[in-house]
Amino acid sequence: MTTFLQQLVNGLSLGSIYALIALGYTMVYGVLRLINFAHGDVYMVGAYVGYFLSRRLQGGGPSLVSALLVMLGSMIACALLGILIERLAYRPVRREARLTLLITAIGVSLFIENVAQLVFGADPKFFPSLAPRADFIVAGVRLTSEQITVIVVSFLLMLLLRFFIMKTRTGKAMRAVSFSLDAARLMGISTDWIISVTFALGSALAAAAGVLIGMQIPKIDPLMGIMYGLKAFVAAVLGGIGSIPGAVLGGLLIGTSEVMVVGYLSSTYREAIAFGILILVLILRPQGLLGRVQKEKV
Amino acid sequence: MKGLLAAGAVIAMLLLVNGLLSGGLLPGVSMSPYILQVLCLAGINITLAVSLNLINGFTGQFSIGHAGFMAIGAYSGAYFTVTFGDRLRSIFALLPEFGRESVVLLVALSIGAVLAAIAGFFVGVPSLRLRGDYLAIVTLGFGEIIRVFILNIDAVGGARGYGGIPKLANFFWIYFFAAATILVVYRIVHSSFGRTLVAIREDEIAAEAMGVHTTRAKVISFVVSSAMAGVAGGLFAHYLMYVHTNSFSFLRSFEIIIMIVIGGLGSISGSVLGAVLFISLTEGLREFAQYRMVLFSLMLIVLMIVRPQGILGHKEFVTFLTKRRRPIGGAPGTTGT
Numbered sequence: 001m002t003t004f005l006q007q008l009v010n011g012l013s014l015g016s017i018y019a020l021i022a023l024g025y026t027m028v029y030g031v032l033r034l035i036n037f038a039h040g041d042v043y044m045v046g047a048y049v050g051y052f053l054s055r056r057l058q059g060g061g062p063s064l065v066s067a068l069l070v071m072l073g074s075m076i077a078c079a080l081l082g083i084l085i086e087r088l089a090y091r092p093v094r095r096e097a098r099l100t101l102l103i104t105a106i107g108v109s110l111f112i113e114n115v116a117q118l119v120f121g122a123d124p125k126f127f128p129s130l131a132p133r134a135d136f137i138v139a140g141v142r143l144t145s146e147q148i149t150v151i152v153v154s155f156l157l158m159l160l161l162r163f164f165i166m167k168t169r170t171g172k173a174m175r176a177v178s179f180s181l182d183a184a185r186l187m188g189i190s191t192d193w194i195i196s197v198t199f200a201l202g203s204a205l206a207a208a209a210g211v212l213i214g215m216q217i218p219k220i221d222p223l224m225g226i227m228y229g230l231k232a233f234v235a236a237v238l239g240g241i242g243s244i245p246g247a248v249l250g251g252l253l254i255g256t257s258e259v260m261v262v263g264y265l266s267s268t269y270r271e272a273i274a275f276g277i278l279i280l281v282l283i284l285r286p287q288g289l290l291g292r293v294q295k296e297k298v
Numbered sequence: 299m300k301g302l303l304a305a306g307a308v309i310a311m312l313l314l315v316n317g318l319l320s321g322g323l324l325p326g327v328s329m330s331p332y333i334l335q336v337l338c339l340a341g342i343n344i345t346l347a348v349s350l351n352l353i354n355g356f357t358g359q360f361s362i363g364h365a366g367f368m369a370i371g372a373y374s375g376a377y378f379t380v381t382f383g384d385r386l387r388s389i390f391a392l393l394p395e396f397g398r399e400s401v402v403l404l405v406a407l408s409i410g411a412v413l414a415a416i417a418g419f420f421v422g423v424p425s426l427r428l429r430g431d432y433l434a435i436v437t438l439g440f441g442e443i444i445r446v447f448i449l450n451i452d453a454v455g456g457a458r459g460y461g462g463i464p465k466l467a468n469f470f471w472i473y474f475f476a477a478a479t480i481l482v483v484y485r486i487v488h489s490s491f492g493r494t495l496v497a498i499r500e501d502e503i504a505a506e507a508m509g510v511h512t513t514r515a516k517v518i519s520f521v522v523s524s525a526m527a528g529v530a531g532g533l534f535a536h537y538l539m540y541v542h543t544n545s546f547s548f549l550r551s552f553e554i555i556i557m558i559v560i561g562g563l564g565s566i567s568g569s570v571l572g573a574v575l576f577i578s579l580t581e582g583l584r585e586f587a588q589y590r591m592v593l594f595s596l597m598l599i600v601l602m603i604v605r606p607q608g609i610l611g612h613k614e615f616v617t618f619l620t621k622r623r624r625p626i627g628g629a630p631g632t633t634g635t
Contacts, residue, residue, distance in 0.1 A: 035431045035434065035435065089599050089603075092603045093602055093603055093606065096602075096606055097606070098431065099358070099360060099563075100602050100606040102360060102431060102434060103360075103555075103559055103598065103602055103606075104598075104599055104602040104603075106362070106552065106555065106598070107595050107596075107598035107599040107602065108595075108599060109595075110552060110591060110594070110595035110598070111592065111595035111596055111599065113591075114591040114592045114595060115592055117588070118588060118589070118592065226548070230435065230438065230439055233435055234435075234439075237432070237435075271442065271443060271446055272443050272446070274439070275436070275439035275440065275443055278435070278436060278439065279424050279425070279436065282424055282425060282427070282432060282436070283424050283427075
């Protein structure tokens, strides 16, 4: 039982990372119907910005203030990167076929990965510890301060996102655009601006995930975004792509099942479990757990 | 009869060129080994690009896991040659050496093709029932899973790579299969089944309404494409005599994607052109190797913005030069949602 609870805690903390990345996928898919391949790489850039910022700020050892600054700085940098990607690469082809958009996204992803290898170097870097760390033992379950931070920070960010989307004017406009881009434009919503905001929000969340993963698994490398990106995408599909609560649910489920499989079966299947789940979802419930069925029309 | 003559002529020409290049025909006349290797790798890339174009260009289903099927063909073919090659040679002991080696190679390639086709079937059936973008992710994931799976099989070397494969493939066989792939894809595309595939690409729902069994057609196209990738993988293994799972990562799949997108999705000669361009640029930019992929990815983005249909678009090279008007159906993918 204790082992199970321990695995559950580990799974939830990994799952919150997936959930944060999955939110970006699902939001962009909601407004543009595009699988943003480059999203995983934005997450990687977030981790690197966090790495360089914390190296710069770490004069007097780990402290909460510097941790917060690192997180904010990285989120802002990636929000700008997200806007830049959308403006330069996706906007010119937005009206083209979906395949064109998809190939562009693959191109952007490859571009970021290879530029990152040139700029940051291909070898992994080790993330410095940001906050003073401590371990807590609750009912035989070991909780590290990093795990608690990851879970708490991601849930705060998700609540903030929910508030933003449900209660603000911009959030309402985002929901309208994701319902129908053309109708929203006819209602006087500046769709270009809303799409930029969506990319900025999604990328900022990915950056936060990047800094959080840096605190938990301190090794970062320029290709780390690929696997995390793919699994987070699976999480978004599992929850129902386009659905924000779905992305969170999917992320937590994927993270937990991955940790359980590694814990109880074998770590060989670690990468396979997410895709196994994806195949099952696509066969049994293609709209995802919380998604709506969308009729295709000619 | 005309077809047989043409095939005979192509084979004779390939044999002639092969003899000239390897220096066996005219003593003193031979190509530098470096150029010969580049030419052979270009031939394998042509096979890969043309076969991927069948599913990505003509059927409009975006697969990015081609390297996985290539890996299956490479490893299973190589495993067969290393373990059972001698037994097969002793059965065909009466044949001359060239014939004996060819039999071994052909059996190895067929095994690779069949296994890759089976894998393609099991990947394709669940994912092809759905929209194209899902296929992209599923195939990418599966390509990686296949690679990790092979990496954990100790019988084929695991992380050490698999060496000691006899060099059975040469210029002749590589270009023989490149020509065969082009012929097979050409014949498929110009059959009524090919028109079914193009109908699915242009508008899946309309095709379904016209009575096309879309999933079945898509799966057939995917399986054929995977089998041909398996053949290319087998040739790759028997040419380089050593394979490692790193050669079959998603980067290889992306390279093949870049070739067919640059040449034009839905154009066979475009894929050949793309493969040749890609290899020439890769070899030409050897000094700037670390900037190469940056350049290619940038090219891909700019191409999508400026000319999304690729260099040739849907047209073949000959029609591209002679007829300047747009073919029926317009630019690729302007229809559909």
